[in-house]
Amino acid sequence: MADFETVLSTSARLLRLVSLLAVRPAWTCGELAERMEVTERTVRRDVARLRELGYTVDSDPGPWGGYRLRPGTRTPPLILDDEEALAVAVGLREAALSGALGGDQAALSALLKLRQVLPRRVAERLGDMDDAFVQTPRAAGEPQVAAGTLLELAAACRRGERARLAYRDWEGRASVRDVDPYRLVHTGRRWYFVARDVERGEWRTFRADRVERVQPTGRAVEFTEPLPDPALLVSRASATGPYAVLATVRLSVPMEQALRSIPATVGLHRADGPDATVVEIGGSTTEGLARYLFSLATPLRVLAPDSVREALLRRTRELLAANEEAST
Incomplete structure (x- = not known):
C-alpha cells in the first residue's frame, strides 16, 4: 500500500502543479512550494518531471526568477505508464473501500475518472485483480459493497x-x-x-x-x-429505523460527551441545557436496547417507553443482587 500511496501522492502533486502554472503567468519557486506545502527542492524535481512528460515549462534564473508555461503552449495530459496507472487505480480502490487515504468520496471520483481512460489492457488487469481481491469484514457479519457498485453509484451522482x-x-x-x-x-x-x-x-x-x-x-x-x-439524512435514518423498539433517554452529560458515548450514527441528539443531552435510539428488542444502555456506564434516565425503563431497572437490580450476595 505504501508504494500505491507514493505514486498517488506524486501524481496528485504534479496535477496540482500543472493547474497552478496554468492559472498565472509566472510563479517563483518559493510561491509554488508554499502553495503546494512542499519544499523548493520538491518543486524543482516536479518541474523536471513535467518537462520529461512533455510540458513546456520555462524558467528564469536568479532569486526573483520563476516558472511559467510557455505562451501558446497547449498543456498535454498527465502521462502514466501501464504500471503507474495500475498502481494508482489499485491504490484508489483500496482508499475508497478502507479509508486508508482519508477521502473516500474523492478517491471514488478519481477512480471513476481514471477507469474511463485506462487502456484496455490495464483495465482488464484491474478487473482481474478486482475478482481476486477479498476484503476482510470490518465487523462480524458486516456486509461488504462491491467496488463496481460503488463506482456505478458514484457515476450516477x-x-x-x-x-x-x-x-x-x-x-x-x-x-x-x-x-x-x-x-x-x-x-x-x-x-x-x-x-x-x-x-x-x-x-x-x-x-x-x-x-x-x-x-x-x-x-x-x-x-x-x-x-x-x-x-x-444518513445519521437520522441509521439512528431511528427501521427498529422494533425506539427509546428516548436523557444523559446527564454535555452534547460533546454524549456523542462520544452514543455516536451520531446510532442516536439522534439534542441538547437539554448545557449539561444534559436527550437522545433517541433504536433497537431490535427491549432487552437488547436495555443491555446497550447499561453498557454505556453513563448517568442516564429513560424517558420513554416504560418497557425499556423497566428492563434497565431489572438488569440493574440483578447486578446489585449478585454483588450483595458476593459480599455476604
Missing part, C-alpha cells in the same frame, strides 16, 4: 442523471424505483446512497450493499435549493 434503482430493503423485499442521485456517504462502517425518490417526492437513504442494479435513464436532474445535508 457525478452525471446528475435520473437513475432506475433495483433495491432490496432490510426485510428482503425487492423494488425498482426512479431516483435522482445526490451523494454517497460513508459512516465508517457502511456506504449509503442519498437520492430523491421521484415517485414519493422525498429524500431517501439507501444502503449501498443492498443496491442490486443502477441503470441511467438519460434524463438530466436539476435540484432546487435548499438541498439537504446528506450526512445528517
Whole structure:
C-alpha cells in the first residue's frame, strides 16, 4: 500500500502543479512550494518531471526568477505508464473501500475518472485483480459493497442523471424505483446512497450493499435549493429505523460527551441545557436496547417507553443482587 500511496501522492502533486502554472503567468519557486506545502527542492524535481512528460515549462534564473508555461503552449495530459496507472487505480480502490487515504468520496471520483481512460489492457488487469481481491469484514457479519457498485453509484451522482434503482430493503423485499442521485456517504462502517425518490417526492437513504442494479435513464436532474445535508439524512435514518423498539433517554452529560458515548450514527441528539443531552435510539428488542444502555456506564434516565425503563431497572437490580450476595 505504501508504494500505491507514493505514486498517488506524486501524481496528485504534479496535477496540482500543472493547474497552478496554468492559472498565472509566472510563479517563483518559493510561491509554488508554499502553495503546494512542499519544499523548493520538491518543486524543482516536479518541474523536471513535467518537462520529461512533455510540458513546456520555462524558467528564469536568479532569486526573483520563476516558472511559467510557455505562451501558446497547449498543456498535454498527465502521462502514466501501464504500471503507474495500475498502481494508482489499485491504490484508489483500496482508499475508497478502507479509508486508508482519508477521502473516500474523492478517491471514488478519481477512480471513476481514471477507469474511463485506462487502456484496455490495464483495465482488464484491474478487473482481474478486482475478482481476486477479498476484503476482510470490518465487523462480524458486516456486509461488504462491491467496488463496481460503488463506482456505478458514484457515476450516477457525478452525471446528475435520473437513475432506475433495483433495491432490496432490510426485510428482503425487492423494488425498482426512479431516483435522482445526490451523494454517497460513508459512516465508517457502511456506504449509503442519498437520492430523491421521484415517485414519493422525498429524500431517501439507501444502503449501498443492498443496491442490486443502477441503470441511467438519460434524463438530466436539476435540484432546487435548499438541498439537504446528506450526512445528517444518513445519521437520522441509521439512528431511528427501521427498529422494533425506539427509546428516548436523557444523559446527564454535555452534547460533546454524549456523542462520544452514543455516536451520531446510532442516536439522534439534542441538547437539554448545557449539561444534559436527550437522545433517541433504536433497537431490535427491549432487552437488547436495555443491555446497550447499561453498557454505556453513563448517568442516564429513560424517558420513554416504560418497557425499556423497566428492563434497565431489572438488569440493574440483578447486578446489585449478585454483588450483595458476593459480599455476604
